[in-house]
Amino acid sequence: MANETTTSNQAVHPADAPTIAREQLVLNNRSMAWITDRVCGIVENRQPLIWWVLFLPSVLLAGCLGFTLVYLVSTGVGIWGNNQPVAWGWAIVNFVFWIGIGHAGTLISAILFLTRQRWRTSVNRASEAMTLFAVVCAGIYPGFHVGRFWMVWFLAPVPNANAIWQNFKSPLLWDVFAVSTYFTVSVIFWYIGLIPDLATLRDRATSKIRKFCYGFFALGWRGANRHWRHYEMGYLLLAALSTPLVLSVHSVVSFDFATSIVPGWHTTIFPPYFVAGAVFGGFAMVLTLMLPARKLYGLEDMITPKHIDNMAKIILLTGTIVGYAYIMELFISYYGGNKYEADAFHLRIFSGPYTWAYKCMFFCNVIAPQIFWFHAARHNLWVVFIVCNFVNAGMWFERFVIIPTTLARDFLPGQWGYYAPTWVEGLMFAGTFGLFLSLFLLFVRFLPVIAVSEVKGVLPEADPHYPEWQELKKKRAASLNAEK
């Protein structure tokens, strides 16, 4: 990084070169003080009425989640609709759904950081928070799906009186490690990124309680360059660690299916297909949350049409990868010559009990995002918002297609069954949305939604050689005029 600014003066600052001019990341030439005020103001001022309108029902729904969990533990998993042959019902569908949503945050913060995509700065904080809350929602399902929740500690390899050890050869145990590592590392990444902004909130705090709370979590941050250089290296390393991690989590989740011998699951395309799907669904959820938040809190100058355009393009790309995976899966079931595999897909699409789910999935995930090929669609916020919600629904249908559809039609027709969720599962799923939204609204209320220190760093005047670039630009303009 030290070399970055010591390049020769002949180079042209990308922000200033007319031929290769990029769109500004922060519009209307906003100053650093404006950015601080605008983002910290969300936390410091009263929340708009709509915040309460969203928050109260969300908390109520989260309460329903608590109620269904208590009911479940006190009664038994029989109150769920899953049974043989469909032992993995909505519980696992929703687990995979939520964990998939929790992929965009770390992708934005880690992979886009490593690839030096500077536009990530204004969306990374909120997406990381969204990631954490989605993983919290996801974690509830397998935890309770084990049946006896009070035995959940047995997922961890601790010495016990029975001298029994976990089966480390099982993908289900890999999943435990993958998801808990992902959650822990995402929390660390998020918190480290928050420290400088917590210091900003601390320095602006007017009440003693605020000063204490933000000061406590800001760890006494002083913005010293002797700190920043270690901090930046640490952040870079975390990004480098999170990049393979984010790709591994959904791969490991897909192993739960792919390492089994069930027709329809036993395919090698699952890991990349799941990862692409997770990124796809995650970005859709980021946009679903950020489009209203940006409007509501006046963040249009920081989350610009350029950001939305970029994210829509990622949705288009990953959606197309997902479409490729669907079609390739289908092709292999024919070309592989395995009659069980071929039959599994025939039942999925044409003659099984859940063909409607396959059609919904295909439309929402493959066809709907194709509208993002058009510039006008990517710049119409209503179109973006609606397509993102199609994707959110489509990704849920994808997991539904993979799990109950496959289990309901096993090798032996005598084992075939049908699965429908009960009201408890329905309320639980709604409850996780309540929990997710309440956590996100609390995050908006108490923490800076935009990484203030990072956005300041991408302003043109943040570059210590900015005046020299300006000088150069003037000279060049003058010489061009002289030539004319």
Added chain:
Amino acid sequence: MSDSTSSPSNSSPVFGYVASFDSAAALYHAAEKVRDAGFKRWDVHTPYPVHGIDHAMGLGKSWISAVVLGGGITGCSVALALQFFTQVNLYPTVVQGKPTNLSTIPAFFPVTFELTILLSAFAVVGALLIFLALPRWNHPLFNSALFNTFSDDGFILAIEARDPKFSREQTRELLGSAGATNIELVHEDA
């Protein structure tokens, strides 16, 4: 240029000077001057990491990466030891047709990978806290209102009195000639 002290009648020992600058560029050139003047106990405080200022301050690469490598190696070996010891020695069970010996290793890769990442991430946090000497909730610099603008849009340079080159008059002159817009003398206690 205006001068002030945090409180004129303060009798506690002097911590040092805090000077503010207009822009990242001004701070960058000031840092070069302070570096060339031979100061050692000084720092710049900025709202975001100013790229290239490490060079202007004469700082090298951060070796936090070495600690993290150590964390990664620990995680990898702990994971392999845990899995081999429990699956091969303590509780060998043949499931899914997978053997219980060295050939089982492919089935151990995912957990090994996850623990490597996990302990590396812990190493990042541990190393950061140690390298930065944080958390430290109190610091003499926080006594200065001028200093506290660093988290908004202030570009601050602080020179500590502990530096052997520090002198009340000359250091102030140096900061002034480097283009400081405000200079404040900070005491150990408010």
